[in-house]
Amino acid sequence: MPAVRLAARWVLPVDGPPIAAGAVLIGADGRVAAIGPDASVPAPPGVPQRRFPDGAIAPGFVNVHTHLELSGFEGQVEDDDFAGWIRRLRELKDRRSRDEYRAAARRGIRDAWAMGVTTVADTGDRGVVLEALAECGGSGVVYQEVFGPHPDQLETSLRDLKAKVAEQRGFESERLRLGVSPHAPYTVSAPLYRAVSGYARSERLPIAVHLAESPAETQLLRAAAGPFADAWGRRGIPLPPLPGRSPVAWLDAQGVLGPETLCIHLVQVDAEDVGRLAGAGVAVAHCPGSNRRHGHGVAPLRQLRAAGLRVGVGTDSVASVASVDLRAEARAARALAELSWDDALALVTYEGAKALGLERQVGTLTAGKWGDAVVIRLTDTRPPVEQVMSGENAVVATYVGGRPVFEGIRA
Numbered sequence: 240m241p242a243v244r245l246a247a248r249w250v251l252p253v254d255g256p257p258i259a260a261g262a263v264l265i266g267a268d269g270r271v272a273a274i275g276p277d278a279s280v281p282a283p284p285g286v287p288q289r290r291f292p293d294g295a296i297a298p299g300f301v302n303v304h305t306h307l308e309l310s311g312f313e314g315q316v317e318d319d320d321f322a323g324w325i326r327r328l329r330e331l332k333d334r335r336s337r338d339e340y341r342a343a344a345r346r347g348i349r350d351a352w353a354m355g356v357t358t359v360a361d362t363g364d365r366g367v368v369l370e371a372l373a374e375c376g377g378s379g380v381v382y383q384e385v386f387g388p389h390p391d392q393l394e395t396s397l398r399d400l401k402a403k404v405a406e407q408r409g410f411e412s413e414r415l416r417l418g419v420s421p422h423a424p425y426t427v428s429a430p431l432y433r434a435v436s437g438y439a440r441s442e443r444l445p446i447a448v449h450l451a452e453s454p455a456e457t458q459l460l461r462a463a464a465g466p467f468a469d470a471w472g473r474r475g476i477p478l479p480p481l482p483g484r485s486p487v488a489w490l491d492a493q494g495v496l497g498p499e500t501l502c503i504h505l506v507q508v509d510a511e512d513v514g515r516l517a518g519a520g521v522a523v524a525h526c527p528g529s530n531r532r533h534g535h536g537v538a539p540l541r542q543l544r545a546a547g548l549r550v551g552v553g554t555d556s557v558a559s560v561a562s563v564d565l566r567a568e569a570r571a572a573r574a575l576a577e578l579s580w581d582d583a584l585a586l587v588t589y590e591g592a593k594a595l596g597l598e599r600q601v602g603t604l605t606a607g608k609w610g611d612a613v614v615i616r617l618t619d620t621r622p623p624v625e626q627v628m629s630g631e632n633a634v635v636a637t638y639v640g641g642r643p644v645f646e647g648i649r650a
């Protein structure tokens with residue numbers, strides 16, 4: 240992998256102030272070798288140079304929640320009722336072949352790069368995304384999904400999960416980590432949650448869960464009622480015992496919450512839940528666009544951050560949001576929690592990396608970290624951080640470990 244030297248009107252390291260007329264040297268090992276003012280960053284002979292006089296270089300973005308295997312399902316699942324939406328998505332998924340899933344995963348990776356995203360935290364059940372990332376030279380954490388709402392499904396579900404994990408362990412690398420995702424409290428039984436979390440701890444696999452997303456999920460666990468309870472009843476699945484608990488309290492009782500657990504959505508949470516999540520030290524994937532699309536409500540982003548939780552931003556799948564524009568999600572998060580532009584940029588870089596436990600590897604442009612970078616076109620006199628996060632300012636190029644993976648318009 241050749242080294243590359245990038246220079247631009249602005250460089251935004253994120254762990255320090257913006258650098259006017261800055262440069263980044265990425266070594267042949269794919270890691271940042273030097274960063275600073277253009278004049279002070281070495282230009283070793285033979286190292287290719289790229290200059291972006293109308294660009295800003297930022298750390299590659301971290302998208303903490305994707306379903307890349309669902310690429311291509313944009314606009315195809317239109318049901319407004321969430322239980323109906325889940326059912327329709329499942330029908331659509333059953334019609335795709337394994338080769339089509341592989342192609343979808345590769346397309347999803349390219350779409351992410353086109354948005355400046357260099358690290359993903361992906362959940363999926365087909366077991367194709369980690370392999371696709373390995374083939375394409377991508378980076379991130381891939382959580383293998385497991386389902387099984389009926390306690391009788393425990394053994395089969397766990398056996399399938401272990402087989403899929405064993406199949407994929409060979410694709411793990413310095414840049415790729417495998418995890419598990421017991422999908423959500425309305426698709427996974429309490430005993431399966433306990434078994435999967437024990438297995439994950441013994442295998443040192445991080446966990447991702449969709450949690451406290453819809454009012455229907457809260458109704459199921461608190462009152463054993465609502466659309467999920469109706470669907471369970473029709474399928475002969477035993478309902479949660481009463482009196483019920485909040486989704487967060489229920490999942491905590493199964494031993495799932497901990498520092499290696501990524502909780503996706505967290506809309507239906509109260510102050511007690513936030514305290515419980517903070518006590519467990521979980522990380523949060525905040526997905527404002529998806530929450531809005533499904534009418535789930537508004538996540539208490541300010542309270543989650545104020546409680547000291549690690550929070551990143553995720554797009555969720557194209558079946559939910561149609562476009563995987565992470566900067567749009569960051570702008571929605573900024574509006575929701577009245578954040579500064581610096582905070583919005585941090586959410587999709589350093590904070591996202593921290594949520595995944597990857598902050599020593601990615602998330603800032605720092606000597607020794609991976610040379611993951613995005614170049615955004617500057618168009619006017621607004622501060623560079625604001626332009627980098629703006630929807631009007633296009634992605635010019637994306638680099639993973641110093642390797643160009645996307646070339647857009649020139650700057």
Ligand SMILES: [Zn+2]
Nearest residue numbers: 306449555556
């Ligand atoms: Zn999701």
